[in-house]
Amino acid sequence: MKKITRRKFVQDSVLTAAGIPLLGAIKPSSNAKNAAVSVPLHWLDKPTYANGxxxxxxxxxGALKKDAGLALISGSIEKPVQSWPLAYWPDGSLKWTAHALSPLAISAEEVKLQAATIKKAPAKPLIEETNSHIKVNTGKLQCVIEKNGSTIFESLSAAGKETAKNARLVLLVQTQDSDDEISDFQLSRLEGKIEKVIVEQNGPVRAVVKLEGSHADSSRQLLPYIVRLYFYAESDSVRLMHTIIYDADESKDFMRGLGVRFDVPFQGTELHNRHVRFVGENGGVFAESVRGLTGLRRDPGQAFTQAQITGNPTPINAELPQTVAQRLQYIPAFGSYTLFQPTPDAFEIQKQTRQGHARLQSAYGKRSAGTGYLGSPAGGVAFGIRNFWQSHPAQLDIRKAEQEKGEVTLWLWAPRSQPMDLRFYHDGMGQDTYAEQLEGLEITYEDYEPEFGRPYGVARTSEMLILALPHTPSNAALAEIADQIQSPSMLLPMPDYLAASGVFGNAFSLPDTSSEKKAAIEKQLDFYFDYYKNQIEARHWYGFWNYGDFMHAYDTDRHVWKYDVGGFAWDNSELSTDIWLWYYFLRSGRSDAFRIAEAMTRHTGEVDVHHIGPFAPLGSRHNVMHWGCSAKQLRISTATNRRFYYYLTGDERTGDLMREQINAVKTLQTVVPVRKVNAAAPKNTENSDIATVSFGTDWGAIAGAWLTEWERTQDKAIREKLLNSMRTIAAQPHGFFTGSSLLNLKTGAFEIDKTGKVSVSHLNAVFGLSEICFELLGLVDDPKFAKAWLDYCRLYNATPEEQKQELGESLKKLNLQQGHARLTAFAAKQHNDPKLGQRAWEEFYKSQGGTRSTRLEITHLKGPEVLNPIDENPNVSTNGAAQWSLGAIQCLAFAGLYLNE
Structure with missing residues (x-):
């Protein structure tokens, strides 16, 4: 095996704009010693066409110091890797690191990451920056970005030839819903205007450029955007992460189209050498040329037809038979093509010679991969939208391909579909007072209030890939590119290493079937995940604004999820669905679990949260509309739900969302999350330094944001606010059972309650508070806080007599005892108490407020009883599945040795 590279951790060279230190590409060293730590890695999906x-x-x-180096070994070969810190332990040692590999470093061989002491060596970054431009050179791709104007990149080149130029953002807005009989609406076209360009990372393997702005025309601006461009050494592609924030008036502005457009220069290429490609499903490819030479009345010869079919250059025109050569101008040139995916189950392809003439129906299919190509044998551009059919309505357009400069548009919202309609789904039904709204809550579980159901401030992030290619790819190669766009290669540590690393509160262990009871738990854990995976498909939980979320509750009479019943529809992270999925992935390592958890993290962090406006940055409780509930809460926007994805991928947008939550508590001064059911809640003024905060869902979210920022940056001020909040919770007369208090926003300290009240809610610990406290006890040496939390863990499910003895009164009848069994298990682990451990399992199996039935059977239904054939288990609800699964996973981790047959 090749000797391991050594390099000093480069703290001050090749910095990102945010000051992230990078470890440059690894170089060989002759004085290598055995590394202290070696991390085995595995591919979630087999790498094919790699983009980095x-x-x-x-x-x-304590395993990896700040100045440690890292080497990546693939098989027996050392590969260049760029590394940077994501988080630190309280002692200053590295807790999480991120790593970037170029396509040349990607292989299907065994891969491991190794700690090493290495020397600093110069490495050329990918970006050169001037006052007016940012120039990126990956070796295979050159990209020029203008710092001002309206293009997200000015040009894209491969092999010395410009293949794409003038990429810009496009927004189409109409003033009226197309369903209305009056159809004289006005259509406006806006383009993205750049307000800020930041080089976020500039290393020898990976570079990131962030652009911010809004879509604008001469009269207004709409939909602020954030676009990140990702580049990797020796890659021929640029990855686009595209975020829009909704700031329109949903009753007047109907988004007709949203996309990214760029030009493709042909530089005199013959029309019959201009190629159009679309990838359908199962590797199928639609392949045509602008001017077709096949099927003609006069045969041009096999050399020409085969070259055109395979995407190779045809012989020169002089070699054409005269019967064809003198009539080329009479062969129609089809310069416009559209692939339109209006639903998750159907797409169509049409083509047109030019505007003003009929479109020809060219092909149909079910689920397009959302990838295309426009170019010639001398070069062109492949392009694609990730989760294309899942995020319908989507569309790919090719225009002007018969001219000197073709045009490609990747439509994230398809203009051929109905316009985006984000109006609330009912008129309020007379719920003008709190009393009436509470009555509505009683019947449909919908917490309605006028003006609170608006989408103002919600966001959506989409992912695209653009590749500058030196020639037309084969159909097989383009299909591989499509596969990589839809399921990018992902390299991660093995589950056993993740479980042993001590992160995420040590709250998960590896699957264990060593006993009958443990095997039954593992079976049910798999059943719940597989059931929801299948429900996503069977119930079509797809769409631009929907993909990634689950439904909340099931209607056994109609055999449908309650998509139209108030607060029973979209789940919006209720009872920690996100956290369940991530812990399930951490222990299983399943690729499908990662993809579903990833989609949920993207959705719940963007669509379910208000990022601007009066509710920002709070999230919305479950509702028919993702943003529709009037309960705007930290428990939905919590950074705790995002930490898993951020630390496993280093994703910058997710990092933004977590940072957005640092001061979210201030919004509680003006938006009281329990407004209608707690009229006595203090009405704090916006200019004061205090807010009313519960010790459960509110503080759990605040602590998650502060903890994450502290470990990401080692910020002492954030650390002190977090510690102050912990100290003053512990100092309350009844600790966590005091329920809530006034939080000083500047210091993080709670006011000490003087009433001696006892207050507790069954929801306190089931929105991430448990997971954050599990972590905090391992990070912070605060015996008083530890006691306060362990008392809560121990007493929540204790007998009324035990509760009264320690709190002075017994607690009211509480719900979700089964989900809280994991708190008892944690206390058993911390106290090394077998009785508590055994009690935890009794609670898990026998307590009310959970899933006591282990019936895993599926009923198959078909027409005419239902519209489409479905498999159902009416006993499954998302609340129950999430809490049962978290209870099972964490009871096994903390008290698995006490589970007796």
Missing amino acids: VTFGVPWPK
Whole structure:
């Protein structure tokens, strides 16, 4: 095996704009010694057409110092890797690091990351920056970005030839819903205007450029955007992460189209050498040329037809038979093509010679991969939208391909579909007072209030890939590109290493079937995940604004999820669905679990949260509309739900969302999350330094944001606010059972309650508070806080007599005892108490407020009883599945040795 590279951790060279230190590409060293730590890695999906990959790795506390180096070994070969810190342990050692690999470093061989002491060596970054431009050179691709104007990149070149230029954002807005009989609406076209350009990372393997702005025309601006461009050394592609924030008036502005457009220069290429490609499903490819030479009345010869079919250059025109050569101008040139995916189950392809003439129906299919190509044998551009059919309505347009400069548009919202309609789904039904709204809550579980159901401030992030290619790819190669766009290669540590690293509160262990009871738990864990995976498909939980979310509750009479019943529809992270999926992935390593958890993290962090406006940055409780509930809460926007994806991928947008939550508590001064059911809640003024905060869902979210920022940056001020909040919770007369208090926003300290009240809610610990406290006890040496939390864990499910003895009164009848069994298990682990451990399992199996039935059977239904054939288990609800699964996973981790047959 080749000797391991050594390099000093480069703290001050090749910095990102945010000051992230990078480890440059690894060079060989002759004085290597055995590394102290070696991390085995595995591919979630077999790497095919590689575009570069970024992944995160955790390190046990104290195992990796700040100045340590890292080497990546693939098989027996050392590969260049760019590394940077994501988080630190309290002792200053590295907790999480991110790593970027170029396509040349990607292989299907065994891969491991190794700690090493290495020397600093110069490495040329990918970006050169001037006052007016940013120039990126990956070796295979050159990209020029203008710092001002309206193009997200000015040009894209491969092999010395410009293949794409003038990329810009496009927004089409109409003033009226197309369903209305009056159809004289006005259509406006806006383009993205750049307000800020930041080089976020500039290393030898990976570079990131962030652009911010709004879509604008001469009269107004709409939909602020954030676009990140990702580049990897020796890659021929640029990855686009595209975020829009909704700031329109949904009753007047109907988004007709939203996309990215760029030009493709042909530089005199013959029309019959201009190629159009679309990838359908199962590797199928639609392949045509602008001017077709096949099927003609006069045969041009096999040399010409085969070259055109395979995407190779045809012989020169002089070699054409005269019967064809003198009539080329009479062969129609089809310069416009559209692939339109209006639903998750159907797409169509049409083509047209030019505007003003009929479109020809060219092909149909079910689920397009959302990837295309426009170019010639001398070069062109492949392009694609990730989760294309899942995020319908989507569309790919090719225009002007018969001219000197073709045009490609990747439509994230398809203009051929109905316009985007985000109006609330009912008129309020007379719910003008709190009393009436509470009555509505009683019947449909919908917490309605006028003006609170608006989408103002919600966001959506989409992912695209643009590749500058030196020639037309084969159909097989383009299909591989499509596969990589839809399921990018992902490299991650093995589950056993993740479980042993000490991250995420040590709250998960590896699957264990060593006993009958444990095997039954593992079976049910798999059943719940597989059931929801299948429900996504069977119930079509797809769409631009929907993909990634689950439904909340099931209607056994109609055999449908309650998509139209108030607060029973979209789940919006209720009872920690996100956290369940991530812990399930951490222990299983399943690729499908990662993809579903990833989609949920993208959705719940963007669509379910208000990022601007009066509710920002709070999230919305479950509702028919993702943003529709009037309960705007930290428990939905919590950074705790995002930490898993961020640390496993280093994703910058997710990092933004977590940072957005640092001061979210201030919004509680003006938006009281329990407004209608707690009229006595203090009405704090916006200019004061205090807010009313519960010790459960509110503080759990605040602590998650502060903890994450502290470990990401080592910020002492954030750390002190977090510690102050912990100290003053512990100092309350009844600790967590005091319920809530006034939080000083500047210091993080709670006011000490003087009433001696006892207050507790069954929801306190089931929105991430448990997971954050599990972590905090391992990070912060605060015996008083530890006691306060462990008392809560121990007493929540205790007998009324035990509760009264310690709190002075017994607690009211509480719900979700089964989900809280994991708190008892944690206390058993911390106290090394077998009785508590055994009690935890009794609670898990026998307590009310959970899933007591282990019936895993599926009923198959078909017409005419239902519209489409479905498999159902009416006993499954998302609340129950999430809490049962988290209870099972964490009871096994903390008290698995007490589970007796």
